[in-house]
Amino acid sequence: MTATTQTAKTGGAKRAAKPKASDAVKRENRTGWAFMAPFGILFALVFILPIVWAIYSSFFRQVTTGGGAYGGGELVNKFVGFQNFQYVITSGAFWAGVGRVVLYTLVQVPVMIIAALALAMLIDSYIVKHITAFRLSYFLPYAIPGVVASIIWVYLYNGQISPIVKGLAALGIKVDFFADNVVLGSMANITTWTFTGYNMLIFLAALQAIPHDLYEAARIDGANGFQIAMKIKLPNVRAAALLAMLLSIVGTIQLFNEPQVMSISDPSISKSYTPMMMALNTSQGTLTPGGDGPASAVAIVMALIAGVLAVVYTLVERKVNAE
Amino acid sequence: MVSHNKRLVAALAAVAAMGMGLAGCGSDTANTDSSDGGKVTITYMHRLPDSEGMTLVNDIVAKWNKEHPDIQVKATKFDGKASEMIKKLETDVKSGEAPDLAQVGYAELPEVFTKGLLQDVTQYAEQYKDHFASGPYSLVQVDGKAYGLPQDTGPLVYFYNKAEFEKLGITEVPKTQSEFIEAAKKAAAAGKYIMSYQPDEAGNMISGLAGASGGWYKVKGSSWVVNTETDGSKATADFYQQLLDAKAATTNPRWDPSFDASIKDGSLIGTVAAAWEAPLFMTSSGGTGSGEWQVAQLGDWFGNGGKTGPDGGSAVAVLKNSKHPKEAMEFLDWFNTQVPDLVSQGLVPAATTEDAETPSEWSTFFGGQDIMKEFKTANNNMGDFTYMPGFSAVAAKMNETAAKATDGSGKVADIFSDAQTTSVDTLKNLGLSVSE
Numbered sequence: 001m002t003a004t005t006q007t008a009k010t011g012g013a014k015r016a017a018k019p020k021a022s023d024a025v026k027r028e029n030r031t032g033w034a035f036m037a038p039f040g041i042l043f044a045l046v047f048i049l050p051i052v053w054a055i056y057s058s059f060f061r062q063v064t065t066g067g068g069a070y071g072g073g074e075l076v077n078k079f080v081g082f083q084n085f086q087y088v089i090t091s092g093a094f095w096a097g098v099g100r101v102v103l104y105t106l107v108q109v110p111v112m113i114i115a116a117l118a119l120a121m122l123i124d125s126y127i128v129k130h131i132t133a134f135r136l137s138y139f140l141p142y143a144i145p146g147v148v149a150s151i152i153w154v155y156l157y158n159g160q161i162s163p164i165v166k167g168l169a170a171l172g173i174k175v176d177f178f179a180d181n182v183v184l185g186s187m188a189n190i191t192t193w194t195f196t197g198y199n200m201l202i203f204l205a206a207l208q209a210i211p212h213d214l215y216e217a218a219r220i221d222g223a224n225g226f227q228i229a230m231k232i233k234l235p236n237v238r239a240a241a242l243l244a245m246l247l248s249i250v251g252t253i254q255l256f257n258e259p260q261v262m263s264i265s266d267p268s269i270s271k272s273y274t275p276m277m278m279a280l281n282t283s284q285g286t287l288t289p290g291g292d293g294p295a296s297a298v299a300i301v302m303a304l305i306a307g308v309l310a311v312v313y314t315l316v317e318r319k320v321n322a323e
Numbered sequence: 324m325v326s327h328n329k330r331l332v333a334a335l336a337a338v339a340a341m342g343m344g345l346a347g348c349g350s351d352t353a354n355t356d357s358s359d360g361g362k363v364t365i366t367y368m369h370r371l372p373d374s375e376g377m378t379l380v381n382d383i384v385a386k387w388n389k390e391h392p393d394i395q396v397k398a399t400k401f402d403g404k405a406s407e408m409i410k411k412l413e414t415d416v417k418s419g420e421a422p423d424l425a426q427v428g429y430a431e432l433p434e435v436f437t438k439g440l441l442q443d444v445t446q447y448a449e450q451y452k453d454h455f456a457s458g459p460y461s462l463v464q465v466d467g468k469a470y471g472l473p474q475d476t477g478p479l480v481y482f483y484n485k486a487e488f489e490k491l492g493i494t495e496v497p498k499t500q501s502e503f504i505e506a507a508k509k510a511a512a513a514g515k516y517i518m519s520y521q522p523d524e525a526g527n528m529i530s531g532l533a534g535a536s537g538g539w540y541k542v543k544g545s546s547w548v549v550n551t552e553t554d555g556s557k558a559t560a561d562f563y564q565q566l567l568d569a570k571a572a573t574t575n576p577r578w579d580p581s582f583d584a585s586i587k588d589g590s591l592i593g594t595v596a597a598a599w600e601a602p603l604f605m606t607s608s609g610g611t612g613s614g615e616w617q618v619a620q621l622g623d624w625f626g627n628g629g630k631t632g633p634d635g636g637s638a639v640a641v642l643k644n645s646k647h648p649k650e651a652m653e654f655l656d657w658f659n660t661q662v663p664d665l666v667s668q669g670l671v672p673a674a675t676t677e678d679a680e681t682p683s684e685w686s687t688f689f690g691g692q693d694i695m696k697e698f699k700t701a702n703n704n705m706g707d708f709t710y711m712p713g714f715s716a717v718a719a720k721m722n723e724t725a726a727k728a729t730d731g732s733g734k735v736a737d738i739f740s741d742a743q744t745t746s747v748d749t750l751k752n753l754g755l756s757v758s759e
Contacts, residue, residue: 062438063752063753063754064437064753064754064755065754067545068466068545069466069542069545069546069547069755069756070433070436070437070465070466070712070755071437071712071753071754071755073436073437073439073441073465074439075437075438075439155580158579158580158581159581160575160581160584160585161580161581161584179730180730180732264523264576264578264579265576265579265581266576266726267522267523267525267576267722267723267725267726268522268723268726268727268729268730269723270723271719271720271723281719283410284406284407284409284410284715285406285409285410285434285438285713285715285716286406286715286716286718286719287716287719288713288716288745288748288749288752289752290713290716290749290752
């Protein structure tokens with residue numbers, strides 16, 4: 001639709017003077033939109049449409065209306081206005097879940113980013129030989145799907161079969177990776193293990209884009225390696241750090257694989273441990289109220305919270321940068 | 324203009340092709356109405372194990388297909404949990420692509436009915452009624468109407484390693500609660516456990532144990548009367564609490580590798596289990612104690628007076644938009660009475676048309692015992708326990724609370740008080756009436 005109107009506008013203005021050029025512009029526009037089409041159509045179908053549908057269904061609840069003890073064998077989509085949102089916002093379980101992911105993000109993301117930055121600096125420095133091998137081996141955990149990584153780690157955490165737990169026990173150290181106040185840390189460890197290498201690559205790319213003349217100039221001025229790292233490299237990867245932080249925040253807010261897999265070994269990890277688990281289990285009816293309506297409301301409220309957090313982070317970052 | 328049109332056509336074709344690709348995603352189990360020339364196709368979705376050494380569902384179905392060219396059946400296995408399968412069926416029914424037949428656990432049947440996924444097949448079920456035990460047959464009914472046929476049952480029994488028991492000087496399976504706890508303490512002192520407390524199975528198993536002496540959910544008029552804190556529940560809570568306090572039971576979740584490890588290293592030598600667990604238990608054990616294990620009936624440990632309760636067991640139900648319920652039921656009756664084949668899948672068949680025999684590998688593991696006979700005894704000794712719609716939310720909550728009792732941050736009795744509140748909430752949220 002937009003294609004035609006836009007073509008008409010630009011074409012119309014130029015038609016009087018250069019009718020030929022207008023045809024060319026028209027064709028160009030059309031070609032542009034044609035190139036956009038594969039992306040545009042898929043984007044609309046698998047991204048925009050589901051979001052619109054989720055928003056729509058969040059105003060409904062699936063209830064029985066048939067009466068009797070079993071409700072007549074039919075669930076009806078009942079319009080409930082903002083009742084689902086009211087449920088989510090007043091749900092203690094939801095906010096407990098939000099609290100967990102926020103705490104998780106506050107601790108895990110800085111640790112991971114600093115580790116990634118340190119590794120990238122190390123690889124980028126002149127100290128390290130065989131860069132390719134290191135780069136690959138740091139990145140390797142990212143190639144393992146999140147669920148599989150979680151399964152491997154759950155095995156390593158498991159009190160009865162883990163070589164780590166058994167080894168430490170032999171040294172007289174008793175650890176329980178599933179203890180109530182440790183379990184979140186155990187999850188953070190899985191995420192850190194998986195994504196540090198990935199973030200390192202972002203930093204490494206930024207580091208290698210720094211012109212090497214800067215280093216030479218600094219050396220001539222008498223700067224040593226550490227000074228170069230702190231005064232030249234660090235300021236230059238700020239943009240990369242912002243990107244890596246944002247991606248990580250968005251990722252950790254959606255924390256799902258780790259707790260889901262770990263709940264097999266530790267059933268006290270509840271069905272609403274994180275908001276994303278709560279959304280899935282609500283839609284499957286293992287939490288009540290169940291169904292797509294309340295589940296969509298959980299997802300939407302969480303998306304809003306994540307959006308707000310991301311914007312706040314960007315603003316703070318910008319302000320700090322400006323100073 | 325010509326070129327323009329050509330391009331338009333090409334673009335449309337591309338979009339159409341994409342649409343086809345997307346449409347293809349969900350239509351694997353489509354209820355294809357291929358009634359050309361009287362031939363119908365029935366689709367059937369199950370969650371049977373289909374493991375090595377079993378008679379595969381597809382092989383059983385192939386036998387039927389060979390003899391019935393007019394009713395062709397296509398079976399698909401759903402790899403995933405029951406709650407995930409229900410979600411899939413729910414979506415499939417909405418989009419008109421659901422299979423004709425689907426496996427539904429007895430605990431989930433009222434829920435699946437309430438969700439509007441089932442078709443009333445009472446008129447076809449009547450003629451097959453005599454082929455099945457009456458208890459399971461009634462569990463496929465809601466409000467007196469039938470929605471499918473029962474496949475297997477899951478009475479709770481006790482698995483124990485007789486040789487290990489004798490080594491500990493426990494000459495027979497304890498009969499009363501106090502005897503059991505005494506024996507458990509004695510075993511624990513020697514580093515052995517004669518009971519497992521399985522937090523991830525609390526919703527299925529502990530509800531069954533507590534329900535052996537009387538149900539939780541009753542219908543009065545058209546509303547629900549919920550009482551999950553019955554005398555049976557109190558006795559069950561008391562039993563496990565004492566064992567946990569004395570550290571005389573393992574607390575590994577059933578489906579965690581640590582549970583298997585506890586059998587393999589010989590520390591777990593007795594546990595309550597559902598009958599269908601026999602082959603799974605054999606796999607879990609890795610052969611440890613083969614020939615020494617036995618199956619016994621539950622003692623009076625849970626205020627159950629020698630009765631047992633259900634844990635699992637499934638029916639196969641006819642789904643709402645099946646266009647061939649008559650043919651589907653005809654196949655289903657045949658399938659659910661293929662007793663030896665179903666036994667090979669680890670099931671205790673609900674069919675009464677033929678005596679189920681204990682497979683030889685099972686009796687090797689269980690010391691030559693005819694364990695199928697024990698399962699049948701347990702089956703006939705099962706208390707009435709009906710489930711409410713939305714029970715999966717209750718079971719999930721019970722598991723979570725049960726896990727808190729393992730590290731002392733909660734009590735076993737909390738399982739039942741949480742079950743009460745979750746049950747009432749769930750019923751209300753479904754729009755059903757609850758009398759309190």
